[in-house]
Amino acid sequence: MPEWKIGLDLKQLGAVDIGLPGWMRGAAIGGALGASVRFNTPADIVKRYGPHGPMQFIDVFGKPGAITSDTQLMLLALDGIVRAHVRATWYERTDPVNEVALGMRRWLVMEQDGWFPRANELFERRWADRTTVEAIRHYMRTGTFGTIDKPLNDSQGSSALLRAGGAALWSTDLHEVFEIGARIAAMTHGHPNAYLAAGAYAVMIQYCLRTRNLIRAIDAARDELTRWKGHEPVHEALTRVVDAQFDPAKKFDPATMESFGDSTTAIGALAIAARAAISEHRFEYVVGRAITIAGDSAATGALAGSLYGIAGGGNYLPEELVAEVELSERMGTLAYQIRREFSDEPLYSEEFFSWFPFSQRRWSGHLG
Numbered sequence: 001m002p003e004w005k006i007g008l009d010l011k012q013l014g015a016v017d018i019g020l021p022g023w024m025r026g027a028a029i030g031g032a033l034g035a036s037v038r039f040n041t042p043a044d045i046v047k048r049y050g051p052h053g054p055m056q057f058i059d060v061f062g063k064p065g066a067i068t069s070d071t072q073l074m075l076l077a078l079d080g081i082v083r084a085h086v087r088a089t090w091y092e093r094t095d096p097v098n099e100v101a102l103g104m105r106r107w108l109v110m111e112q113d114g115w116f117p118r119a120n121e122l123f124e125r126r127w128a129d130r131t132t133v134e135a136i137r138h139y140m141r142t143g144t145f146g147t148i149d150k151p152l153n154d155s156q157g158s159s160a161l162l163r164a165g166g167a168a169l170w171s172t173d174l175h176e177v178f179e180i181g182a183r184i185a186a187m188t189h190g191h192p193n194a195y196l197a198a199g200a201y202a203v204m205i206q207y208c209l210r211t212r213n214l215i216r217a218i219d220a221a222r223d224e225l226t227r228w229k230g231h232e233p234v235h236e237a238l239t240r241v242v243d244a245q246f247d248p249a250k251k252f253d254p255a256t257m258e259s260f261g262d263s264t265t266a267i268g269a270l271a272i273a274a275r276a277a278i279s280e281h282r283f284e285y286v287v288g289r290a291i292t293i294a295g296d297s298a299a300t301g302a303l304a305g306s307l308y309g310i311a312g313g314g315n316y317l318p319e320e321l322v323a324e325v326e327l328s329e330r331m332g333t334l335a336y337q338i339r340r341e342f343s344d345e346p347l348y349s350e351e352f353f354s355w356f357p358f359s360q361r362r363w364s365g366h367l368g
Contacts, residue, residue: 019209020335022314023306024075027162028325029317030287030305031068034297035060035127042254045292052288057324061126065324068298069126070162074306075327076103077163077184078334079116081170082341083358089346096170097183099358100163101145104187108136115355116334121326127298129159135188148183151190158269158299160185164198165306168206169342177206178224189266192230197266200225200234201303204274205310212312214278218242237261237271245278252279252289263295273303283308283317 036058037045045053057064067075080103084096106113110123117123135152139145146152167180181202185195200221207217222238225231240260244250260275261268276290283305290304291297309317322328337355340347 019212019310019312019314020338021332022309022312022317023165023205024078024309024331024335025314025317025322025325025328026283026305026307026309027074027302028067028071028305028327028331029065029283029321030290030308031071031298031302032057032060032065032325033287033305034291034299034301035066035068037291038127038297041294042258042292046254051292052285053292055284055288055318057321061124063326065321065326066124066126067121067326068302069128069132070159070299070302072122072126073104073107073132073159074162074165074302075331075334076107076117076122077166078169078338079103079114079356081166082338083114083356085170085341086353086356087358096167096180097187100166100184101139101187104132104136104163105139108133108140114357116330119327119330129157129188131155131157132159132188139187145187146190148186148195151186152188153190155189156191156194156265156267157189158264158266158296158303160189160194161198161201161266161270161299162302162306164202165205167199167202168209169338172206174203174206174220174224175227177202178221178227182228185266191266192228193233194266196225196228196231196234197270199228200238201270204307208307208310208312214274214307214311215242215245217311218274218278234267234270237267238274241271241274241278244275250279252276254292254294257289258293258295263293263297263300269296269299269303272300273307276300276304277307277311281316 036054077100080099081096084094084099088094112118164181164184167177171177178199182195182199185198203221203224204217207220218238222235225235260271263269273290276286280286286308287301287305291301
């Protein structure tokens with residue numbers, strides 16, 4: 001390996017064996033639970049399911065435990081990050097955002113290229129975000145996505161967040177993680193509130209891989225935010241989240257959770273999810289607080305579940321939900337493959353390279 005090898009040395013991180021699958025499965029479970037109450041009012045949710053919302057899967061997309069479109073794109077983004085890292089080990093200058101872009105295109109055209117995308121469940125239509133779909137179509141017509149400097153739109157929707165977390169794998173440098181996460185979000189969502197919230201989320205994921213301390217991860221994200229122009233709205237939202245943790249009169253009713261922001265926006269969804277994730281040690285209560293709201297409960301549930309899972313909660317996810325959530329076994333295998341690829345003992349078999357065939361197009365910087 002060259003000395004400039006990028007990525008985390010996951011072999012050295014004690015939280016990884018539970019954190020990686022916990023991250024994916026937590027997001028998948030939280031998104032599925034949130035999807036089941038997405039169009040309900042908080043009063044209706046509490047009346048039907050109790051104060052913590054649904055604790056079992058409900059048939060939303062044709063079967064219980066089906067993942068959402070945000071989770072599909074998150075998983076394909078992770079697949080793309082692995083492909084980019086495989087390419088980088090062959091001494092090619094590599095921009096991981098290019099492979100994430102191809103993964104997003106793959107999702108829209110249902111191209112089952114490689115091992116992970118062979119899962120049909122990744123391509124079923126599950127409330128796909130219109131902004132994301134239009135951005136991918138633009139890419140297919142022009143070969144370009146939006147960038148931070150040249151945005152496609154002014155959208156600040158929440159769907160840009162989950163897939164940006166894949167940036168956490170690319171580097172141990174939090175500056176770089178933030179930038180890549182922000183760039184992944186800016187491909188589809190051009191408002192600074194969206195891509196800066198996504199950069200903050202990526203930093204939180206990366207920090208939790210190493211420390212499992214979510215409050216310190218939020219602090220690290222706030223610190224990185226101050227380096228970016230226009231960071232104040234995201235920084236203020238996360239500061240309110242941390243301050244609320246030390247409020248003696250803690251409240252987690254729907255009105256209080258909704259006070260952290262509009263769940264349909266990236267800032268609001270991240271703040272609600274982060275508040276829920278640091279509120280409790282039990283997964284059902286964390287996700288319940290994130291989804292017993294009006295708005296995009298599928299997004300807040302997925303984000304809260306991912307933060308809970310990455311912060312060492314993989315061993316504490318409800319066993320029955322882990323067993324029932326769509327692609328659970330496949331996510332476990334992907335987590336193992338990621339851990340091996342980003343270690344000093346990567347897999348070199350022909351079979352492994354056939355699982356993650358990276359693009360033959362050399363780096364061009366057109367997404368940067």
